[in-house]
Amino acid sequence: MAFKLPTSNVLVLGSNSVHCLLSSTFITRADALLTAHRINDAVELADHRLSGLQGTVTVDTYEADELRYVYQRIGFQCLKETLFDDAGKHFFAGNLDPRVLISYYPDLRGSLFSQDDSVDMFAGVAEHMPAEDSIDDIISINLVRNYSPHLAPNTSTAPATVELRNVLKIAATEMLKVFLRKWRTKRRDREIEKVRLEGRQNGRSVNEVVDTVLAKLYAAGGETTDLLALIESPNDIVVEELESLFEKSNRYDALSRLYKSHGDEAKLLSVWSRLVMGEIIDEDVHDPLESMFTFLTEKRDKSLTQEWGVWLLRWDSERALKLLTSLGGSKRGAKTSTTDEALLLQRIQESDPTAGVQFVEYLVLQRRSQVPDLHIKLAATYVDQLLECLEDDSTSKLWRAKTSSYTSSSSSTSTPFLSYFASTTPDSPSKRTRLKALLFLQASKLYDFEAVSARLAGVSPEWGKILALERTIVLGKLGKHRDALTLLIYSLRDAASAEVYCTLGGEVISQKTSHALAERYSIPIIGSPLSTKLAAPGQRERAHTVDEGLKRELTKVLLEVYMSGG
Helix, strand or coil, X not given: CCCCCCCCCCEEECCCCEEECCCCCHHHHHHHHHXXXXXXXXXXHHHHHXXXXXXXXXXXXXXXHHHHHHHHHHHHHHHHCCCHHHHHHHHHHCCCCHHHHHCCXXXXXXXCCCCCCCCCCCHHHHHCCCCCCCHHHHHHHHHHHHHCCCCCCCCCCCHHHHHHHHHHHHHHHHHHHHHHHHXXXXXXXXXXXXXXXXXXXXXXXXXXXXXXXXXXXXXXXXXXXXXXXXXXXXXCCCHHHHHHHHHHCCCHHHHHXXXXXXXXXXXXXXXHHHHHHCCCCCCCCCCHHHHHHHHHHHHCCHHHHHHHHHHHCCCCHHHHHHHHCCCCCCCCCHHHHHHHHHXXXXXXXXXXXXXXXXXXXXXXXXXXXXXXXXXXXHHHHHHHHXXXXXXXXXXXXXXXXXXXXXXXXXXXXXXXXXXXXXXXXXXXXXXXXXXXXXXHHHHCCCXXXXXXXXXXXXXXXXXXXHCHHHHHHHHHHCCCHHHHHHHHHHHCCCHHHHHHHHHCCCCCCCHHHHHHHXXXXXXXXXXXXXXXXXXXXXXXXXXXXXXXXXXXXXXXXXXXXXXXXX
């Protein structure tokens, strides 16, 4: 506070001296009143000065500091005498730094302060601050001064003073809460914002301390509505100060909201996951699993999605897989992207093998991966699924009947077996499984043709006849055209597909047919409209062209097969 000399209009001239008659200053009068414990008179003096200043257009900085000094002196005098409600009002009027008041509440200040922290204070105020370390000590000293030795056995254990002690503690806590709430409302003012910025030079900022302690008070008092309102509004809460408090009191709803408001996604998702698993319980958190899905979907953070998407597979594999595939490819190089995808696939397969298969489908059919190992895995999976379908008696009988019906009908010369099977077989998971396998085996050029061919050739003769079309496709991939055409003509009696085979240079299923089936049954395949829409620019399927010489050669082979008679 700047020093300002008092003025006087009365001078007394002596023979060798000059005297002046000075009136008491505002501060000296206030100090004298407080020394005499005339608190009410000091308050009246300060309020009168405040009324005078409020009536002026501009307030002199020295006069404002004087008023702050007096109100702070009054506040600490009230604090010494356990007049807590009055103390809080005068502290606020004197614009006391909240950290000074909070320093008397060790249970609330926690680790917010260190021994090296300091706050600027008026020297005269600092001299009259309570010497005690805490509010509890101030209350104890006051009880001893006022009631000892009149209460037996002593002021610490006498029922009357025990009850009074509790009442005073509640009053002190309420005073602090009201003070901090009012200060937080006022801190938008420029002066308070300036204090906020300067506060960081000497430890925690004022806003950090105020918001953190106020949150502790709300939590301790069970004021959930106020606590959540504080957390979800812009705040400077020191998260580390509240974590253990919220965990001990099972306030995981408040803790998760706190993590979210401060952008600590990792801890937020960790709390939700523990709630999902039942490790912790908070009835105020209604659906932590849904919260995780919603948060990750909106966040669109690749690292978080991959980390927690795999974990979510065990709780809702369908939604988790959708989440994992929602971000698309990496914008980095293909090598890095392929490595990331391989690691993610491994984690998914370890967590949920079924989801692992679906993720391979996503990588191959939608992301258009050119990694041979993925195509090999997908081909092996589709063959396994085909054989599982045939292990079901009703499915094997139906497919056998479809093969027999087709080979004995006249439609084989005009309608390919695939079109016949698709149009006459009732829709079912097994039907879609077979169509998906057929379309992939035809479209992919990267799986192990020899291995798949050997696998299909190793089934029973009955199953081998049922899977004649699948065998034909793979034989065409291997360039074994005579064997492939022989199967088409004499096992399936599919002349229409044989003609397509020659026209397309060894392929049984045309792109037009593949696209039509893929669209009709919502089967994403390589080169289908479903997968092409998701492909990157420049990755769309090129038009299929066949060398005329190969066409003539295949036609010649077909004629030889016809002439051989099987």
